Amino acid sequence: MNLYTVTLNGPAPWGFRLQGGKDFSMPLTVSRLTPGGKAAQAGVGVGDWVVSICDANAEDMTHVEAQNKIRAATDSLTLTLICFFVILPPKGKHGLRMENMPCFIPNDRSKKRLIQDTEDWQPRTGTTQSRSFRILAQVTGTDFMQDPNDEISKRSREKFLTEIQSPRYARLRDWHHERSARALNIKS
Template identity: 55%
Template sequence: MDSFKVVLEGPAPWGFRLQGGKDFNVPLSISRLTPGGKAAQAGVAVGDWVLNIDGENAGSLTHIEAQNKIRACGERLSLGLSRAQPVQSKPQKVQTSDKQLLRQPVPDASKQRLMEDTEDWRPRPGTGQSRSFRILAHLTGTEFMQDPDEEFMKKSSQVPRTEAPAPASTIPQESWPGPTTPNPTSRPPWAVDPAFAERYAPDKTSTVLTRHSQPATPTPLQNRTSIVQAAAGGGTGGGSNNGKTPVCHQCHKIIRGRYLVALGHAYHPEEFVCSQCGKVLEEGGFFEEKGAIFCPSCYDVRYAPNCAKCKKKITGEIMHALKMTWHVHCFTCAACKTPIRNRAFYMEEGAPYCERDYEKMFGTKCRGCDFKIDAGDRFLEALGFSWHDTCFVCAICQINLEGKTFYSKKDKPLCKSHAFSHV
C-alpha cells in the first residue's frame, strides 16, 4: 500500500465522490471522479482509500461526517490517501479441446434478484424447457437394419471386416486453476472498474434472450447401425429383446426387415409419423409432448408462446422481459426504435427506453455535487433544482437541511443560524 498526501485548492467542487464510511463498515474510498476536475488533475484515482481529511483520521468518520468535513474545508482541502499496488499474476496455459462446454457465468447480486423475481414467468415443463429434442440415434435409431435371420445367413459368405468403433461421446473437462490465497491488498471491484456502481445500479433490469429449440443434426451415418442394434437389443415395450424379432409399437406387428427405434420402441419406418400432420419422421428431428410425437413445424404452431406485442407465435428467437415473452424485433426502445435485446433498459410511463435515450430525455444532475441522479437515488427538489438528499446542506455550516426550514441567498440554501450571513 502506497500512502501519499494530496492538497486541493478551492473553492468547491473538488471533483470526486466518496463511498463507504464507519456506518457502512467499509473504509472511505474514492468512488467517482469528474473528468478534468481538481481531484483528477492532482493524481487521485478511483478506488484510493481515504486515510485522513485535513489531518483527522477518516476511519472514525461516518459517510455524512466525512462529507460535512470536506464541505467545511473552504478554500483548501488536504487528503491523506492510500493506493493498493496491482497484483500481477502469471497467466496459465490451459490445454483445451476444440469443443468446449459453454461456461455459465455466476450472476451478480442484482441479476440474481432479477432471476428470483422472474421465476414465475420462466418456461414451464411442457413449453420451452420441456421441448426435449431427441436425435434419431440412441433414442430414434434412424438407420435401417436387416432382419436377424437374414443377417445370420449372410455371415458365412461375407469377408470378415473390421469396422472402426464410433468415437465415444465424451464431455470435455474444464481446467480449473488451483485455490489461491486472497490478497488483502487486492482492490475491490468498484475500484478496479469505474463503471461498476452505474452498471449494477438496482434500478436496471436485465433481460434474457433464449433461442427457440431447433432440430439437431441427425446421427452420422456410420454410427446409426450400432445405435439401432444397441437400442433394439436392450429396448423394452415392443423393441427386440435378446435377439428376438422386434414388434412395431404402432401396428403391433412383427417387423421383417428394416426398422427404427424411438423412445424405447421399435417402429416400421413409414409408421413413425407426426401426430398432427402425418409427416414421416424417418430423418430429422422431432418433439415429444404428453406422449404425442410432433415434427418441428407442428410443435411450433401448437406449443410456441405468443408475442406480448403482436400476439403472433414466436418460432425463432425469444426475449423474456416484464414477465412476458416477445419477438426480439417487437421489444424496442420507445425513442430510437432499436431492439433492446440483452441490454439494460428503463421504464417510463409504461414504455421501455434504452439507457442512452433515458438519460438524454429524463436524466437530471444534482445541484450540489454536479453528478447525475441515478434512478433509485434519493433526491429532493428545492430552489428550482434537484439535489441528492445528502447534498442539500447549508452553504456555510454544511448541516443537512432535508425536511427542515431553510433560507436561500443566491440560489444557495442556508440554515436559520446563517440566514443573514454573507455568502
C-alpha cells in the first residue's frame, strides 16, 4: 500500500473518472484515465483510492460531493490517493504479477446491499417480481400496475385513479388536446 499526493495544474479537464463514494458504500476509486491526460502524467493509476480532494477528507464524500469538489478546483487540483498494487516485471513463464491487490471489506450497509442483489437474481415462482424491477416500476411511475394483491400497489393505484379524476388533470388533458389540435391544424 502506497499513500501519495499529486497536484494537477488547472484548468480542467483533469483526465480521470471516479467511481464509488459513500452513497455506493464503496471507496472513491479512479475508474478511468485519459491517455496522456494530466492525471496519467502525474502517475495516478486506475484502481487507486482517493483519500482527500484539495485537503478535504474524501472517505465520507458521496459521489456527487466528490465531483462538486473537483469541479470547484480551477487553478489546481490536489489529490491524496492510495495505490494498493504494484505490477512486477515478468518472472519466467508466469507473466505479470500483481501484489497487494485491494481488499474491499464491506460495511453493514454494503453487506445488506450485496445480499439484496444476490437475492434479486434468485429464481422466481409465480408472478413475484425482483427488487430491481419493483424499483424500476417506482422510478417510471408504473408501480400501480404491480400485483393487485400488494398493499402498496393498491394505494398507488388508488392515488393514480383519484388523480386522473381530479379537475387539475381534466384541465391539463383539455389543454393538451387543444394544443395538439392547433399543432395539427384541426379545428375543435
